[in-house]
Amino acid sequence: MTTSNPDVLIVGAGPTGLAAALFLTQRHVPVRIIDTAAQAATTSKALAVNSRTLEVLRSTGVSDRIVAEGWAVRGGTLHEDGRDVLAFDLPPATDATQAMTVLPQAHTEALLTKALAANGVTVDRGVSFQALSQDLAEVIATLQHADGRSEQVTTRLVFGADGAHSTVRHALKLDFAGSSLPEPWLLWDVVMDTSLDAYRAHVLFERDGFIFVLRLGDNVWRVIGNTHDPLGTLRRYGSLGDISWESQFHIGHRVASQAGMGRVSLGGDAAHIHSPIGARGMNLGIEDAYVYADCAADALAGDMGRMNDYAELRHAVHKAVVRRIGAMTRLVHGRPSWLRWVRDEVVPVAGHLAFTRQLMMRTVGGLDHALKTRP
Ligand SMILES: Cc1cc2nc3c(=O)[nH]c(=O)nc-3n(C[C@H](O)[C@H](O)[C@H](O)COP(=O)(O)OP(=O)(O)OC[C@H]3O[C@@H](n4cnc5c(N)ncnc54)[C@H](O)[C@@H]3O)c2cc1C
Numbered sequence: 001m002t003t004s005n006p007d008v009l010i011v012g013a014g015p016t017g018l019a020a021a022l023f024l025t026q027r028h029v030p031v032r033i034i035d036t037a038a039q040a041a042t043t044s045k046a047l048a049v050n051s052r053t054l055e056v057l058r059s060t061g062v063s064d065r066i067v068a069e070g071w072a073v074r075g076g077t078l079h080e081d082g083r084d085v086l087a088f089d090l091p092p093a094t095d096a097t098q099a100m101t102v103l104p105q106a107h108t109e110a111l112l113t114k115a116l117a118a119n120g121v122t123v124d125r126g127v128s129f130q131a132l133s134q135d136l137a138e139v140i141a142t143l144q145h146a147d148g149r150s151e152q153v154t155t156r157l158v159f160g161a162d163g164a165h166s167t168v169r170h171a172l173k174l175d176f177a178g179s180s181l182p183e184p185w186l187l188w189d190v191v192m193d194t195s196l197d198a199y200r201a202h203v204l205f206e207r208d209g210f211i212f213v214l215r216l217g218d219n220v221w222r223v224i225g226n227t228h229d230p231l232g233t234l235r236r237y238g239s240l241g242d243i244s245w246e247s248q249f250h251i252g253h254r255v256a257s258q259a260g261m262g263r264v265s266l267g268g269d270a271a272h273i274h275s276p277i278g279a280r281g282m283n284l285g286i287e288d289a290y291v292y293a294d295c296a297a298d299a300l301a302g303d304m305g306r307m308n309d310y311a312e313l314r315h316a317v318h319k320a321v322v323r324r325i326g327a328m329t330r331l332v333h334g335r336p337s338w339l340r341w342v343r344d345e346v347v348p349v350a351g352h353l354a355f356t357r358q359l360m361m362r363t364v365g366g367l368d369h370a371l372k373t374r375p
Contacts, residue, residue, distance in 0.1 A: 044216060073199065138156055321369070
């Protein structure tokens with residue numbers, strides 16, 4: 001069903017764009033999905049697939065593959081000065097909900113790509129979106145091929161899933177207001193022989209910040225931290241081996257001023273970015289894709305008001321989630337010093353309250369808001 005002049009042009013084949021293509025294809029909508037990159041990404045990036053994502057992907061068959069090829073997280077433990085000060089368990093899988101599952105992002109993307117291919121759609125790689133114009137009837141998008149060739153595509157809708165530096169968002173001249181933390185966060189995927197429970201996520205509160213640790217698979221662990229020497233601290237918990245990926249990134253909390261305009265919409269990192277605390281980035285993008293497909297199918301059937309529904313419904317969710325994750329991040333960050341006091345003294349106590357535990361579980365599961373496809 002890949003067409004050069006499709007009903008929906010999807011820009012970006014990260015998890016958001018792939019999921020949108022899959023949901024639309026299930027509704028028999030002709031799509032074309034393009035990506036600048038010549039090859040699919042191979043880095044692990046987002047590791048946690050939450051319950052909401054598994055719920056929305058269930059009808060595609062991809063949830064079953066994620067659950068079969070990943071592993072379920074049983075809960076989280078908070079450590080301070082080498083002591084366990086708080087532990088909470090995540091709900092196990094039931095008929096209605098899947099447990100939070102760990103699978104590297106590249107693997108999740110490969111499963112989405114395979115499901116899409118089974119529906120006859122492949123990603124058009126080495127093709128970049130450059131610009132667009134739209135009127136009441138259509139959108140004309142200008143694309144650039146890797147060999148320098150330029151192409152104009154006429155389409156009825158465009159979904160911009162082209163990441164944090166979105167060219168589609170720039171083409172709509174939308175603000176991406178918010179703030180960024182000044183210092184970089186450090187990341188490693190590292191072999192670790194440790195006494196830490198391999199079926200739980202671990203957060204270590206340190207004087208100068210925090211360290212997050214989660215097993216990826218076998219004995220490879222993801223470490224993210226903003227302290228002076230996260231790996232040095234972790235040696236208290238075991239011995240470290242080979243590093244398979246090392247990176248650093250800056251944390252921003254930003255929301256596009258609108259999630260769409262007319263026939264052009266935004267989803268995923270193109271519309272919202274925030275820290276990895278709470279594991280929401282990829283998951284919220286896949287949820288955007290699900291809502292987008294529902295609204296876009298109705299719009300293509302003649303109800304263009306559904307594109308406004310998408311923009312309004314998702315903008316409200318984006319603002320609420322980014323606000324919540326931003327607050328959690330500032331707390332875990334523990335700066336300025338009064339916040340560190342709250343973090344070290346209040347969180348371990350408040351974390352035992354039923355209300356706080358519920359809030360934590362709903363946030364991590366992606367279940368802190370209703371999944372609405374209509375206002
Ligand atoms: C180190 C790291 C760790 C992370 N950990 C987590 C985590 O634990 N949990 C979580 O939920 N999230 C995590 N994230 C965030 C998560 O990776 C992103 O939220 C997710 O990738 C967003 O998906 P996306 O499809 O919206 O955008 P992206 O994955 O950025 O995909 C955008 C795609 O668009 C393409 N593109 C860009 N411009 C154009 C153009 N002009 N034309 C055509 N194609 C274009 C790009 O090549 C890319 O393939 C992490 C991110 C990083 C960097």
